[in-house]
Amino acid sequence: FSVVAVVTLALGIGANSAIFSFVNGVLLQPLPYAEPDRIVYVLERPPGGTRNAISALNFSDWREQSTVFEALAAVTGSSVTLSGLGEPTLLRGGRVSASYFDVFGIKAALGRTFQPGEDQPGKEHVVVLSHRLWVSQFGLDAGIVGRSLTLDGELYTVIGVMPEGSAFDRGYQQLWRPLAFTSAERTRDFHWMSAIGRLKPGVTIDQARAQMDTIGARIAADFPQSNKGWGVRIDPYADLIVGPQLRSSLIVLLVAVGMLLLIGCVNVANLTLARGTSREREVAVRAALGAGRARLVQQFLTENVLLSLVGGLVGIAVGYGMLMALQVALPPFTLPRDVSVRMDGRVLVFALTLSVVTGILFGLAPALHAARTDLSGAMKEGGRGASGDSGRRRLRSSLVVVEVALAFVLLVGSGLLVRSFFEMMNTDTGFDASNVITMGVPIPNNRFADSAQLTAYLQQIEANVKAVAGVRDAALTCVLPMRGWGNGMPLQIDNKPMVDIANRRSAAFKQVTPSYFQTLGIKLVKGRVLSERDVKSSAPVMVISQTMARRFFSDQEPIGRRILIQEIVPGQPALGAEIPWQVIGVVSDEQTGGLDDNLSPVMYVSMAQSPTPTVYLAARGAVDPTTLQRSIAEAVHQVNKDQPLSDVLTLNQIKDQSSATNKLRTILLGVFAMLSLLLSAIGIYGVIAYDVAQRTQEIGIRSALGATTGSILGLVLGRGMVLATAGLVLGLAGALGLTRLLASVLFGVGARDPLTLATTTVLLASVAALACYIPARRAARLDPLVALRD
Numbered sequence: 168f169s170v171v172a173v174v175t176l177a178l179g180i181g182a183n184s185a186i187f188s189f190v191n192g193v194l195l196q197p198l199p200y201a202e203p204d205r206i207v208y209v210l211e212r213p214p215g216g217t218r219n220a221i222s223a224l225n226f227s228d229w230r231e232q233s234t235v236f237e238a239l240a241a242v243t244g245s246s247v248t249l250s251g252l253g254e255p256t257l258l259r260g261g262r263v264s265a266s267y268f269d270v271f272g273i274k275a276a277l278g279r280t281f282q283p284g285e286d287q288p289g290k291e292h293v294v295v296l297s298h299r300l301w302v303s304q305f306g307l308d309a310g311i312v313g314r315s316l317t318l319d320g321e322l323y324t325v326i327g328v329m330p331e332g333s334a335f336d337r338g339y340q341q342l343w344r345p346l347a348f349t350s351a352e353r354t355r356d357f358h359w360m361s362a363i364g365r366l367k368p369g370v371t372i373d374q375a376r377a378q379m380d381t382i383g384a385r386i387a388a389d390f391p392q393s394n395k396g397w398g399v400r401i402d403p404y405a406d407l408i409v410g411p412q413l414r415s416s417l418i419v420l421l422v423a424v425g426m427l428l429l430i431g432c433v434n435v436a437n438l439t440l441a442r443g444t445s446r447e448r449e450v451a452v453r454a455a456l457g458a459g460r461a462r463l464v465q466q467f468l469t470e471n472v473l474l475s476l477v478g479g480l481v482g483i484a485v486g487y488g489m490l491m492a493l494q495v496a497l498p499p500f501t502l503p504r505d506v507s508v509r510m511d512g513r514v515l516v517f518a519l520t521l522s523v524v525t526g527i528l529f530g531l532a533p534a535l536h537a538a539r540t541d542l543s544g545a546m547k548e549g550g551r552g553a554s555g556d557s558g559r560r561r562l563r564s565s566l567v568v569v570e571v572a573l574a575f576v577l578l579v580g581s582g583l584l585v586r587s588f589f590e591m592m593n594t595d596t597g598f599d600a601s602n603v604i605t606m607g608v609p610i611p612n613n614r615f616a617d618s619a620q621l622t623a624y625l626q627q628i629e630a631n632v633k634a635v636a637g638v639r640d641a642a643l644t645c646v647l648p649m650r651g652w653g654n655g656m657p658l659q660i661d662n663k664p665m666v667d668i669a670n671r672r673s674a675a676f677k678q679v680t681p682s683y684f685q686t687l688g689i690k691l692v693k694g695r696v697l698s699e700r701d702v703k704s705s706a707p708v709m710v711i712s713q714t715m716a717r718r719f720f721s722d723q724e725p726i727g728r729r730i731l732i733q734e735i736v737p738g739q740p741a742l743g744a745e746i747p748w749q750v751i752g753v754v755s756d757e758q759t760g761g762l763d764d765n766l767s768p769v770m771y772v773s774m775a776q777s778p779t780p781t782v783y784l785a786a787r788g789a790v791d792p793t794t795l796q797r798s799i800a801e802a803v804h805q806v807n808k809d810q811p812l813s814d815v816l817t818l819n820q821i822k823d824q825s826s827a828t829n830k831l832r833t834i835l836l837g838v839f840a841m842l843s844l845l846l847s848a849i850g851i852y853g854v855i856a857y858d859v860a861q862r863t864q865e866i867g868i869r870s871a872l873g874a875t876t877g878s879i880l881g882l883v884l885g886r887g888m889v890l891a892t893a894g895l896v897l898g899l900a901g902a903l904g905l906t907r908l909l910a911s912v913l914f915g916v917g918a919r920d921p922l923t924l925a926t927t928t929v930l931l932a933s934v935a936a937l938a939c940y941i942p943a944r945r946a947a948r949l950d951p952l953v954a955l956r957d
Contacts, residue, residue, distance in 0.1 A: 169474060172435045175846070176478025176525060179428035181485025182839065184510065184518045186424045188490050190417050191517075192508035198405055199334060199507065201272040206404040207372060209239065209362040209379070214396035214670050220358035223348050223740065225386060225394070229362070232382050235375040236364040240264035241346050243360035244339075246609055247318040248811050249304070257609055257813040258300065258318075259339055262346040268295075270365045273335065275327030277301075278312035281345055291347035294323040298331040300341040318344070319611040338504030351739040356393035356668070359740040363404060376401050395669040408503040415911045416832045422908065423580065423839045426573045428525065430846045433570040436529040437563050437853055439471065464535060471530025472523055479522025486510065486518065493835075498827040560858065564890055567854050571894025572901055574840075574847040575931055579902040581840035582923040583909055583916060584833040590915030591826060597757040598648055599688030600818035602639075603785055604792035605647050607813035608803070610780035612738035618778040621737060622703070624806070625774060625782060629680055631802040632786055637795050641786040642683040645779050648818065649758050649825045652767065653677050653781075659731040660719060661747070668733070674715055674768040675759055676732065678779045683771070684710075684754060686787050687818075694726045694752030701773040708772070709748040712756050715768035725750045730770070737778045748772060761825040763914040785818070792817055832912070844931065847894075848938040855887045856942040863949065870951040880947045887939030888932075895928055902927075 197203050209229065211219045226241050233239065245262040248255050265281040274280065280295055294316065296305075305311050315322045323344065329335040346360075366375055376399075383399040453463060487510055494508065502508065608628065615621040625643055632641040646653035657671035666672075681697040683689070692713060701708050709730065716725045728750050734743035748770070756766045784803075788795045796815055803810050816824075859866070866879060903919060910918045 168438060169477075172438060172474055173478045173481055175431045175435055176475055176522075177481035177485050178842065179424070179431035180479050180482030180518055180521055180525065181489060182424040183421075183428055183521060184483055184486030184514055185489035185493060186417070186420045187517050188486070188510050188514050189493070189508050190421050191511070191513055192506045193409055193417060193502065194414065195513075196506070198408075198505050200505075203405060204403070205237075205366040205368075206270060207364050207366060207375065208400075208402045208404055208407050209364050210400045210402075211358060212383070212398040212400040218400050218402075219397075221360050221362055222355045222358050222393070223352050223360070224355040226360070226362055227348070227353075228386055229379065229382060229399070232385075233378060235366060235370045235378050237367045238266040238269040239362060239364040240267040240270050241360050241362050242267065243346065245344065246813070247342070247344075248320075248609060248611070248809075249316060249318060250320070250809060251317040252304075255809050255811045256304070257607070257811040258304075258341045260318075260342045260344060261340040262344050264346050267343070267363075270363050271334070272365075273329070273333060276330040277309075278325070278327030280327050281343075286345040286347050288347045288349065291345040292321065292323050293326045293345065294318065295327045295329060295343045296325060297329050297338075297341050298333070298336045301328045319613070332507075334505045337507075339500055351736070351741055354741045355390055356733070356742050357740040372401060372403065391667065391669065393669055395667050397669060408505050412828070412912060413501070415908070416828070419580070419908055419912065420832065420835060420839075422905070423577055423836050426577050427839050427843055427846075428521070430570050430573050430577075430843050430850075432525055432529040433566045433573075434846050434850050434853075437566055437850055439530065440563050468527060468530050472526030475522045475526030475529070476519070479518055479525070482522070483510075483515065483518050486514075493831075496831055498824060498831075501828055560861075563854050563857070567850050567890045568894040568897060570847050570850045571891055571931065571935065572898035574843040575895055575898025575927060576902045576905055577836075577840040577843045578927045578931060579898075579906055579923060580909055581833075581836045582927050583906060583913060583918065583920060584829075584836050586916045586920065586923055587913045588826070588829055588833045591762045591829060594758070594762055594915070595756075596648065596762070596822065597689060597755045598818070600822055602788045602790070602792050603687065603818035604788065604795060604799070604815065605783060605785045605818060605821065606796075606799070606815040608643070608782040608784050609811060609813060610782060612780055614780065615738075618703070618737045621778045621780060622775055625680070625778070627806045628784070628803055628810075629682075631805055632784065632799055633682075635786075635795060635798045635802050637788050637790050637798070639787045639789050640682055640686040641784065642686040643680045643774060643782050643784055644683055645678040645774075645781045645783070646759075647783045647785065647821060648687065649761060649821055652759055652769075654735060656732050656735075656770070658719075658770075659745075661729040661731065672719075674719070674770055676735070677769055677771050678735075678774045678777045679771055680774050683785070686785055687757075689757055690755040692753040692755060694750070696752050696754065697771065697773045702775045705776075707746050707748045707776050708751045710752040710754055710771040711750055712754060712766075712769040712771075714756050714766045715770060716753050718768050725753060732770075735777060735779070738780045762822070763826075763829065784812075829912075829914075844934060847931070848934045851887055851891060851935050852938040852941060854890070855883060855939050856945075858886065859883060859942045859946045862946075866946050866949055867951045870949065876947040880943050883943035883946050884936070884939050887943070888936060891932060891935035891939070894935075895931060898931075899924065899928070 198206070200206060209221075211221050211225065213219045221241065223241075230239050241264045243262050245260050247258055247260050249258050263281075265283055265286040268274070268280040275295065276298065281293065284290055285293055296311070301307065301311060311325050312327065314325050316325060317323075366372070379399040379401060383397065387394040387397050453466075458466075490508070490510055610621070610624075615624065629641055629643055632638060652675035654676045655673045656676040657668055657673050659666060659668075659671055679697070681699055681701065684691065684696045694710070696710055697708070711725060719725075720728065729747040730750065731745045731747055734746050736743055754771070757769060758764070759767045759769060784799070786792065786795065786799055800812055803812060869879060869882075902924065906918045916923070
């Protein structure tokens with residue numbers, strides 16, 4: 168009894184402790200900064216939109232004209248190549264305003280962070296390292312502060328190292344440089360960074376919004392071409408670092424483990440009720456010696472709470488193991504850098520409190536029933552306390568109904584996520600991911616003097632890779648599939664009413680080499696794809712996706728139409744004159760975001776006509792592409808021995824990464840649902856087996872009077888299936904209500920999917936029937952003489 172009870176409770180409490188550790192770290196714990204409520208995200212608000220990146224000149228105006236911020240910092244990603252220390256190494260970095268670390272109130276563990284003015288041109292050649300980069304790249308060299316590093320061919324002085332284990336040690340970025348706006352970057356119409364701020368003491372977020380709305384309106388009036396209708400959006404920092412998908416997933420899993428624990432409690436309560444039958448005489452003796460009902464209830468509750476505390480202690484160990492396993496299984500950077508998930512004091516208090524509540528929950532009803540034992544019947548030799556047993560039977564039956572209902576809800580939730588996951592995995596991505604390897608080809612923005620040199624460099628790299636033995640085709644792109652839009656560009660279609668540039672609709676603008684479509688297997692729907700003849704000196708042309716054609720050309724033929732888009736200045740966050748791109752073809756839709764994202768409108772142009780130093784290589788092999796990695800790298804290094812290559816992944820690995828979080832959530836809920844199914848089957852079996860044991864004499868009499876094996880089998884099975892059916896009906900009602908929690912994380916399936924509900928009903932009913940059949944068959948095989956002598 169004790170072992171079964173402890174194991175059951177340990178599983179339930181352990182699962183709750185592990186999931187609550189994530190809920191506590193991500194949703195409940197305050198951010199690890201001083202007065203985190205004063206930290207806010209500050210972004211632009213486009214017309215009819217919610218949030219948008221910021222232009223450099225708009226940010227400069229915000230910083231100069233606002234008075235509500237103690238510190239306001241711009242932030243943008245900026246990877247750099249570290250050279251001069253062996254093989255060139257790509258480091259993930261960020262460019263930030265000098266006040267960036269002041270916003271968070273974090274000091275360097277070694278050296279210092281940026282000082283005012285170091286984000287001005289000419290003073291920006293300093294760098295702060297993360298602790299993990301200091302360890303991995305520089306071996307904890309205590310003399311690192313003051314040393315010079317060569318980053319993108321320029322010398323930078325290391326001024327500080329951030330603390331170990333801080334948020335700046337868990338995030339994507341490995342180092343930070345000052346964001347000193349160059350003259351080319353000081354534009355108002357190219358949105359390429361974000362901003363965070365710390366409000367002054369006493370300033371509310373509503374006051375900050377009011378002032379920034381005024382500043383935003385002033386900028387919109389002064390610069391209508393780029394800002395007409397645009398405003399400023401301020402949100403608490405804590406509200407944006409946790410995405411809605413992560414929040415929903417944690418809540419769903421917490422509800423699931425809560426249900427699992429309730430099912431465990433029901434099982435232990437049933438076990439305790441059955442055990443109470445054998446203790447009726449003990450209770451009667453205690454009562455006869457003067458123990459009152461309250462004293463008896465106290466005794467049973469004390470025993471059960473003690474048992475639950477033991478289960479809780481074992482559960483904490485189980486939960487810690489689950490927590491470690493989940494942290495290993497989570498894809499990198501799934502959790503925000505600002506949260507720390509661990510089994511801290513709050514989690515331990517939660518686990519112990521849960522243990523006590525659980526002990527009371529599963530022990531209260533059995534304790535009350537034990538205290539109502541029929542003393543005269545229990546004290547007699549062979550007495551059974553029939554009236555008490557009848558009450559226990561009703562209670563055990565009620566508990567089984569609840570158990571089946573909870574299991575049904577969990578199974579439905581799990582079934583919906585499984586169906587959603589397979590729908591997502593089977594969605595048409597628009598490309599063929601087999602045998603394709605990808606890698607980043609990072610090029611500093613200032614590497615080439617003009618776009619012609621950049622184009623020639625990229626063409627040579629592509630040609631060398633195509634010549635590698637085993638490579639069927641290769642292409643370059645500014646962004647890989649399922650990795651986002653790249654650039655979102657406002658557009659104006661000819662022969663349609665002119666719209667202000669600031670208020671135009673946008674679509675993804677992808678710069679690719681002409682072989683991109685063939686390399687990835689993207690199908691041509693109509694017209695033609697890009698070719699090597701589409702060069703800078705020829706007429707600008709583009710290919711669009713089917714979603715783009717439907718959304719922008721729903722009532723007309725897109726081939727031959729022209730789309731006005733401002734030129735993206737190569738290597739600069741700046742826009743030039745409008746270019747009339749002629750649509751020459753339509754291709755099938757390519758999945759630009761994760762597998763669960765909606766299809767986006769995409770425009771493809773040739774890199775020769777719109778060069779960019781943001782480059783990724785995709786190569787399709789005739790064999791396993793991972794075997795070609797070294798040969799491809801050698802081909803690139805023949806062009807430039809110092810060219811780093813980053814993030815080497817197959818396209819299938821990128822596809823898997825995009826679904827990794829959904830997969831883990833589905834597996835977890837599936838495991839919890841299977842455990843609930845197992846516990847429910849055990850619970851039904853226990854009740855029916857106990858019922859058979861109590862009715863042995865009755866079954867013997869029925870057999871002696873001529874009852875057939877089939878009728879006895881039906882009698883026992885009928886009772887069990889009545890309980891299961893009641894549980895299924897109750898569970899169906901609960902599932903229809905609670906599965907709405909899953910609506911935001913489902914893909915391609917509704918929260919009340921009939922197939923899932925029907926399949927779950929059949930599965931749970933079948934398991935219940937099997938659990939009933941085993942004791943029913945035993946009852947049908949009873950020898951009447953043996954049964955009558957029982």
